Amino acid sequence: MGRSPCCEKAHTNKGAWTKEEDERLISYIKVHGEGCWRSLPKAAGLLRCGKSCRLRWINYLRPDLKRGNFTEEEDELIIKLHSLLGNKWSIIAGRLPGRTDNEIKNYWNTHIKRKLLSRGLDPQTHRPLNRAAPITTSYRPENARGPDTVPRETTDSIEEGHSSGTSMDEDHSSEINLELSISLPYASAKPPCTSPKVACAPSQAICLCYDLGLRRGEACSCHSIKSSQVISYFRPLEEIKFGL
DNA sequence: AAATTATTCAACCGCGCAAGC
DNA sequence: TGCTTGCGCGGTTGAATAATT
Numbered sequence: 001m002g003r004s005p006c007c008e009k010a011h012t013n014k015g016a017w018t019k020e021e022d023e024r025l026i027s028y029i030k031v032h033g034e035g036c037w038r039s040l041p042k043a044a045g046l047l048r049c050g051k052s053c054r055l056r057w058i059n060y061l062r063p064d065l066k067r068g069n070f071t072e073e074e075d076e077l078i079i080k081l082h083s084l085l086g087n088k089w090s091i092i093a094g095r096l097p098g099r100t101d102n103e104i105k106n107y108w109n110t111h112i113k114r115k116l117l118s119r120g121l122d123p124q125t126h127r128p129l130n131r132a133a134p135i136t137t138s139y140r141p142e143n144a145r146g147p148d149t150v151p152r153e154t155t156d157s158i159e160e161g162h163s164s165g166t167s168m169d170e171d172h173s174s175e176i177n178l179e180l181s182i183s184l185p186y187a188s189a190k191p192p193c194t195s196p197k198v199a200c201a202p203s204q205a206i207c208l209c210y211d212l213g214l215r216r217g218e219a220c221s222c223h224s225i226k227s228s229q230v231i232s233y234f235r236p237l238e239e240i241k242f243g244l
Numbered sequence: 245a246a247a248t249t250a251t252t253c254a255a256c257c258g259c260g261c262a263a264g265c
Numbered sequence: 266t267g268c269t270t271g272c273g274c275g276g277t278t279g280a281a282t283a284a285t286t
Binding site for chain 1: 251252253254255256257
């Protein structure tokens, strides 16, 4: 048994994309928009798997991508977000306009890990390397994968900031915007939002409690702020800190 | 200049989730 | 209610490039 493959492997190209393939994909999406990735390759005349097309578009061809080196500010933001969220690259990418989850994941593995190690910090736990990793009974989303998906609990990272004096252990909870929302990168023809946690208004943010594991019927104490353009969801730091 | 090693990053893979039937 | 299908995510791989010997 087992899952059927996402595409017919025998008749698909693999490996690096050619310029011509890129052009075909771009021109198709320009006309028809994103979505229906499974049927896109055939419609666009590409001998590629739909997943491969999606990845190529999202990570490389999208017009709103910011290419080039990461800035120092981006570095620090990634570090802070990782300390709060763990390897939730897509959520972290949502806070860095023009950056993709794949790009951030690669950058983390090649640069930031080393940077943290040079600061004497464990890249997974963000704790000093000479301290034993604590045993924690942290809340984990029920759908979290694998033992290392979320290395430590959110509240813990904030408390740690108060309790020791290394550079990364400063109280960054006051520096970082913990607004638990993401906004849509640009207007798209996506179907209406079906998240049970949010009222579906245009140009709105999404309450990340949903994404972080709370599901239908579970309590969410996030507050919302409606500004002229967006609805933002946030959870007051006190509530995070004391596990309310 | 050639060989070897290290680094980077685009792309692939497998799995989980949720919508649709 | 259970099954199928498609999408999206995170982990991993491997080719290309850079640095070192």
